[in-house]
Amino acid sequence: MTSTPEPGGPTTPADTTRRTDQAAAPAAPAAPAMPTASGPDAVLDRATFDRVLEPRSENRLPLGDGTWHQLARAYVWVRLISLAAMLIVVLVAATLVATFGDTAWIWIPGGLVAFVLAWAAAITPRQARSFGYQLRRDDLVFRRGILWQRMVAVPYGRMQLVDITHGPLDRAFGIAQLKLVTAAASTGVAIPGLTQDAAERLRDTLIDVAETRRTGL
């Protein structure tokens, strides 16, 4: 474990009543308050979506049991604003080049990029609802995507570090991205758009549980 945060993350009374993983932790000095699969959590589920969006086809990867925690609704706005900013930059740059450089063909790549950005913006509200994560007894399950569904399960003991990042726009909306790193590069679990409280709480819980379930590489 390369990152060990200071103890004492936000703990609500609701959490302490919900400990079920004591037996599995052999030598835990102070068992972490752990939101388990047993139900929703006050901090993690504040201002989030309430239903995971799935593909319509019956052949999809099923949701399964357990409570899915989701992204904060503010994440959609952050995505839309940054995409709109990029779109404006591309359009302005293309207009300038086309006017002063007298090169009309700049609209071909410019238009392509603008179309991709607009498309990304159009699917953002749906895409954001497809993210979900579950804190089970021994592992974290993460899912994302509608057209391209992806599900990953990471045992707590395999986590090498937990990374929280937030840019200026994220901070303005009070959200953060949490990234989970294992020894395998292909694990690729990054949960964008958690509220900052949820991100910090999730990080602290994950580090705590990882300590008690620690395995080698």
Add this chain to the structure above:
Amino acid sequence: MTDPIPPFAPPPDAAVRAPLPGARSPLSDGEWHRMHPLTPLFRGGLALVVVAGIVISNLRERIVDFFLRAAVPDVPDYGDPGDPIDFVLRHNLVLLALLAVLVVVLVLIGLFYLAWRFHSFRITGDDVEVRHGVLFRSHRRSPLDRVQGVNLTRPMLARLCGMAKLEVVGAGSDANVKLEYLSTSNAEAVRADILRLASGRRLAEAQARDAAHGGSRVAAAASVVTDALTGLVLGAEQPVAEPASVVEIPLVRLVLSRVFSGRLIVLVVLIAAAVAGSIVGTPWILFTIVPMVLAFGAVFVRSITKALRYAIAPTPDGVRITYGLFTTVTEILPPGRIHAVEVNQPLIWRPAGWWAVRVNRMTGKSTSSNESDQFAEVLPVGDRRDVERVLRLLMPGMPEDQWPLVFEHGILGPAASDPYTNTPKRAWIVRPLSWRRNGFLLTPAALFLRRGVIWRSLGIFPLARLQSVGVRQGPVSRMLRVAHAHAHTITGRVSGELGGVDRDAAVRLFADAEAAAVAAGATDQSHRWAGEVVDVAEPPLPAASEHRHDDRESAQGDSGPEQRVFRDDALAGDASRGDASADGASRDGAGSGGIP
């Protein structure tokens, strides 16, 4: 040469450090030791030799002239007015010039000496440390319970001088600790010590050695001189003789397998392109064949010399693999350091029935390092029996009744009553050729992925090493009600991806593999693969403190808790030195070693 040296910091309380577990050679007694004195020569001094060589070759005519003149006095003058030596001779500056050369040489020797003085290593009960550098000091410490392997490299020149470099492989990018260079026997001793300490197995050896040596440092030091003898007498755990290889690759097979590889196809295609180009275009294109063949020939020769003298053998501390004709590399992979194994067969090898085995494991090299990862291929070529032997070495924990799953069903399959879950018929379009064969099998110990019908391969993923499990599904897969399963392991040449798995089977695999991986990870103890000792000594018993005094007087360690006390002493010694790179997280790792 490698006597214990007074370290740069004054040695801490000698009484604390004096009682040491006896199971070590004097090189790993927890003191700082220097490298072999010839180290600077191999590390940077070779450049100097090259410079000297250039100078001498440039002076060749002058030397010839000198001897010629001695024999035949009236040879016409060798004359180049700008020649610096003539200038020196003409102005009677010989003494000054010689003095200058002498000063330069002395300064260089001084610098080399300084570099050597400041380059030292230390092996304590928990870490291996190296520090070097005069102006820019560097100090690297690596915890022993995270050792991923130990490599012994002997480049051609160093081998002629009886030297070797030792590399302790860590997990991570550029995480290796290099001890270069040591004399070969010292390197072997240090490697055995590191592996023994890392394994956590010290009890029996400590007793055996202490009984033989009386436990004193003098006796231990003397043992180096008679190392081979004591090794023979005591039946040392690291045999002096190399353990016999379980696989012999006949030279012919090796050469043929290297020639008939994927490269040959590339070469043939290139030659065909050149011929076609010469027919439709200018015939001069034909001449590009010559450099092409030469380049490929060089690659062939190099790949053959690298794979020559291949040997793989079991040792108490893991699998030992040796390679190389000129530069000999020996790697020891301790148990539980292999993250994935793949048996595969290029199309061209099929008539001969040859297979190759490759693994994913930590190399500790930085990703930008251009050294090729030769040891990913643990068996360069072998027939079925060889493959089976190698796999048994790599996966010692596999139950006997599961071996048919590997060969009959896995590598050669599908056979009758196929235990693998294969791609359903409706989804043949995503694996048009191999859908009958493309499948997986989950056992309590490992996940098997069987892939490919032209390039047949079988991937084996020990669940205790699995980092995470994934499934994904794109629109086409969804139409066919299939999905991709993905076993995530550390980066390497074995991929854990399997497409075209039935949706329900994939979801079940996702749940089962994850649960099995968690269970396997919880019971895995391979970071101290022989270490019951730490378990025994886990609680710091009050009785242990009494033993401590006894031990200081008698300097004899003979039971688990006392070993533990020694370790604590070593830790205290470390702390008092205040090493800058002491790593709290790694310490935790050592402390929690016994938790099942």
